[in-house]
Amino acid sequence: MPVSTRSKVLNQEQNGQENTNLNLPFRNPHQGLKEKMKALTLLYEQQKRASFSLRNPNQSPKPEDQRFKTHQLLDSCKKGERFHRQDGKDSNFVDEETKENNVANADRIFGINSVPVKPSGPSSTVIRKLSMGNGARKATAAEKGEKLENLDACGSRISVFVRLRPMGKKERENGSRCCVKILNKRDVYLTEFTNDNDYLRLKRLRVRHFTFDSSFPDTTTQREVYSTTTGDLLEAVLEGRNGSVFCYGATGAGKTYTMLGTMENPGVMVLAIKDLFAKVRQRSLDGNHVVHLSYLEVYNETVRDLLSPGRPLILREDKQGIVAAGLTQYRAYSTDEVMALLQRGNQNRTTEPTRCNETSSRSHAILQVIVEYRTRDAFMNTLSRIGKLSLIDLAGSERAVATDQRTLRSLEGANINRSLLALSSCINALVEGKKHIPYRNSKLTQLLKDSLGGSCNTVMIANISPSDHSFGETQNTLHWADRAKEIRVKGCEVNEEVVQVGEQEGGPDQAKLLLELQEENRELRVQLAKQQQKLLTLQAETLAAANNNNISQTPPSISSLMTPPSALTAQQKKKPRHSLLSGTCFTPESSKRSKAEEAVKELQLTVKALKMEMERMKREHGLQMKKQKEELMKDLCSKKSEKTPERSKETRRIVTRGSLRPKEKELKSPSHRFASPAATAKKRSFWDIGVANSPSLDRRKTRSHVHVHQEAPSMLLQPGFARPRTTTHMKH
Numbered sequence: 235m236p237v238s239t240r241s242k243v244l245n246q247e248q249n250g251q252e253n254t255n256l257n258l259p260f261r262n263p264h265q266g267l268k269e270k271m272k273a274l275t276l277l278y279e280q281q282k283r284a285s286f287s288l289r290n291p292n293q294s295p296k297p298e299d300q301r302f303k304t305h306q307l308l309d310s311c312k313k314g315e316r317f318h319r320q321d322g323k324d325s326n327f328v329d330e331e332t333k334e335n336n337v338a339n340a341d342r343i344f345g346i347n348s349v350p351v352k353p354s355g356p357s358s359t360v361i362r363k364l365s366m367g368n369g370a371r372k373a374t375a376a377e378k379g380e381k382l383e384n385l386d387a388c389g390s391r392i393s394v395f396v397r398l399r400p401m402g403k404k405e406r407e408n409g410s411r412c413c414v415k416i417l418n419k420r421d422v423y424l425t426e427f428t429n430d431n432d433y434l435r436l437k438r439l440r441v442r443h444f445t446f447d448s449s450f451p452d453t454t455t456q457r458e459v460y461s462t463t464t465g466d467l468l469e470a471v472l473e474g475r476n477g478s479v480f481c482y483g484a485t486g487a488g489k490t491y492t493m494l495g496t497m498e499n500p501g502v503m504v505l506a507i508k509d510l511f512a513k514v515r516q517r518s519l520d521g522n523h524v525v526h527l528s529y530l531e532v533y534n535e536t537v538r539d540l541l542s543p544g545r546p547l548i549l550r551e552d553k554q555g556i557v558a559a560g561l562t563q564y565r566a567y568s569t570d571e572v573m574a575l576l577q578r579g580n581q582n583r584t585t586e587p588t589r590c591n592e593t594s595s596r597s598h599a600i601l602q603v604i605v606e607y608r609t610r611d612a613f614m615n616t617l618s619r620i621g622k623l624s625l626i627d628l629a630g631s632e633r634a635v636a637t638d639q640r641t642l643r644s645l646e647g648a649n650i651n652r653s654l655l656a657l658s659s660c661i662n663a664l665v666e667g668k669k670h671i672p673y674r675n676s677k678l679t680q681l682l683k684d685s686l687g688g689s690c691n692t693v694m695i696a697n698i699s700p701s702d703h704s705f706g707e708t709q710n711t712l713h714w715a716d717r718a719k720e721i722r723v724k725g726c727e728v729n730e731e732v733v734q735v736g737e738q739e740g741g742p743d744q745a746k747l748l749l750e751l752q753e754e755n756r757e758l759r760v761q762l763a764k765q766q767q768k769l770l771t772l773q774a775e776t777l778a779a780a781n782n783n784n785i786s787q788t789p790p791s792i793s794s795l796m797t798p799p800s801a802l803t804a805q806q807k808k809k810p811r812h813s814l815l816s817g818t819c820f821t822p823e824s825s826k827r828s829k830a831e832e833a834v835k836e837l838q839l840t841v842k843a844l845k846m847e848m849e850r851m852k853r854e855h856g857l858q859m860k861k862q863k864e865e866l867m868k869d870l871c872s873k874k875s876e877k878t879p880e881r882s883k884e885t886r887r888i889v890t891r892g893s894l895r896p897k898e899k900e901l902k903s904p905s906h907r908f909a910s911p912a913a914t915a916k917k918r919s920f921w922d923i924g925v926a927n928s929p930s931l932d933r934r935k936t937r938s939h940v941h942v943h944q945e946a947p948s949m950l951l952q953p954g955f956a957r958p959r960t961t962t963h964m965k966h
């Protein structure tokens with residue numbers, strides 16, 4: 235932010251005088267000490283009462299007391315004034331060796347009684363309730379809850395803190411003097427050193443007083459700063475609220491030290507991340523919290539991704555607010571991982587040495603931590619809370635002469651100043667309650683829109699240098715910090731989203747899949763029952779067949795065969811179920827089945843063999859029938875020939891090959907009731923008969939020899955046929 239001309243002039247004057255001041259001997263350092271102490275105590279009392287009366291208008295202090303105090307204060311002020319007049323030159327005295335700005339050294343500030351505390355706003359003199367942090371003591375859980383609820387109900391204002399850095403070595407060597415005092419960890423007194431030779435300005439205002447939510451002397455540790463400014467904010471982020479912390483101040487005032495810190499003394503960013511993971515671990519062991527991280531910088535009015543540098547990013551406004559399109563968001567699982575990412579981001583960050591700061595940040599850096607918490611309610615709906623924490627390290631406001639005159643540096647400086655000017659314009663507009671807030675004037679204000687005017691708990695840490703050489707910048711910083719106190723932000727609501735069971739991502743699909751699986755499961759069970767039924771039936775059949783075939787098998791109990799699969803015994807049910815699809819599984823049931831199958835096969839083979847035997851017997855029977863027929867025919871023929879008169883009385887007999895053969899044993903037959911004919915008996919043809927009957931061929935061996943054989947009875951005994959007579963000579 236622009237530095238006032240007056241401050242510059244003063245600085246120049248002081249620069250010219252600082253050696254003189256340094257060489258001044260102490261002039262009666264204890265003179266008026268008691269009065270000053272008394273005045274300070276009274277002033278403190280008065281402020282305390284004023285704040286009490288404002289907070290509790292009904293319980294105003296007793297008028298006598300007030301009168302008494304006012305009287306005392308006026309008295310002391312007169313004394314102070316007197317003292318001031320007497321020791322005008324002493325007012326310039328500040329102990330250069332002061333390292334700690336604390337209450338014990340309060341008496342070192344001169345001229346304080348003569349300076350009425352300038353109210354910088356309606357509530358500036360009131361000890362306001364800290365919205366997010368309390369440096370004096372740790373708020374209890376109940377108080378915290380109450381605090382957050384109050385914030386929600388009526389909105390809140392930005393919490394503003396001031397941090398004074400220690401005097402640097404170079405500054406000490408240059409003879410710089412400390413121009414800042416911090417009292418009560420809240421009040422900041424800025425002393426303006428005047429030229430002792432400038433008699434016209436001896437009576438002018440030399441000390442300015444500011445009050446903030448908390449002010450940190452140069453001895454404050456990083457942990458203290460973190461717990462006071464950001465500790466409670468982090469709690470709110472974990473509950474699903476947005477929070478922002480930004481450091482503001484002149485170049486070299488200690489912004490990067492506060493936000494990032496060093497390896498030995500880690501800053502707010504590092505401590506917040508560590509704290510965040512510790513809290514996440516404490517809160518949910520089931521991994522309900524998801525942490526995402528992004529890190530960007532605004533350099534020369536371009537937005538760049540620090541975690542994966544590339545082309546400049548474009549800012550877009552959507553439902554969530556201003557977002558940098560294409561910004562990488564890393565999911566972080568541990569503090570170490572985040573530390574590595576931070577380190578990587580900082581290596582990519584633009585820093586250049588300037589006259590004021592060897593590692594001057596030439597860009598505004600924003601680390602965004604998004605914490606998502608997911609849980610389910612009693613109705614299995616998904617509750618999702620998303621909290622966003624933005625940790626912002628702004629580039630330092632600076633004068634061109636304070637940094638460098640080189641082109642690039644001055645261009646950077648101009649851009650930094652431009653964005654900070656835009657920031658101050660936004661702060662002004664917000665404080666004045668204007669409708670239009672000029673966020674669009676710079677990339678920085680666009681990115682800070684949520685933090686300044688949105689639903690967000692915002693913390694501003696103003697970093698100041700103790701050196702009187704930086705008086706102008708310090709005054710400027712304190713002025714804007716004081717102004718920022720008046721910015722009211724909207725009540726920070728919890729970013730909660732409830733996703734109904736049916737609406738859940740992939741919900742219908744999952745429900746459908748579940749139903750399908752249930753249906754499939756049911757079908758498989760039915761199939762299994764059917765298979766078991768079939769198996770039991772088969773077993774029963776097999777056993778019955780085995781019994782018929784005298785296969786010695788243990789007869790199964792009827793009950794076991796008749797038991798339906800649904801009524802399996804508890805023990806059977808306990809048996810591990812094997813998938814029907816896995817054909818390789820071997821169970822006692824399957825072994826039973828294979829045995830039964832074997833028995834069935836054996837039976838089938840027996841049946842087959844029996845069938846074949848029957849067929850063979852049928853064939854043999856057919857052949858026998860034919861033979862008997864032939865025999866019968868032969869008998870008939872022979873009877874006919876005996877009846878003819880030309881025939882000689884000598885009985886002649888037709889001899890066939892079969893008849894010449896020795897008598898064969900009777901063929902085996904399933905039926906032993908009749909003898910089977912000779913298998914080789916040749917059929918007598920008509921030719922054979924004819925020849926045999928011709929007289930010329932008598933006693934000649936032909937193919938069919940006819941023998942006169944009186945005793946050649948037919949061996950065939952067939953049912954239905956008359957038994958042939960034993961006599962072969964048939965006389966007609």
Ligand SMILES: Nc1ncnc2c1ncn2[C@@H]1O[C@H](COP(=O)(O)OP(=O)(O)OP(=O)(O)O)[C@@H](O)[C@H]1O
Nearest residue numbers: 399400485486487488489490491591594595629630
């Ligand atoms: N509280 C502190 N305690 C000790 N050293 C500090 C403290 N604050 C700042 N410093 C030191 O002061 C120097 C300047 O600090 P730092 O770089 O943080 O300033 P800055 O405000 O970020 O400057 P710029 O805007 O140029 O980046 C650094 O060397 C840093 O170590």
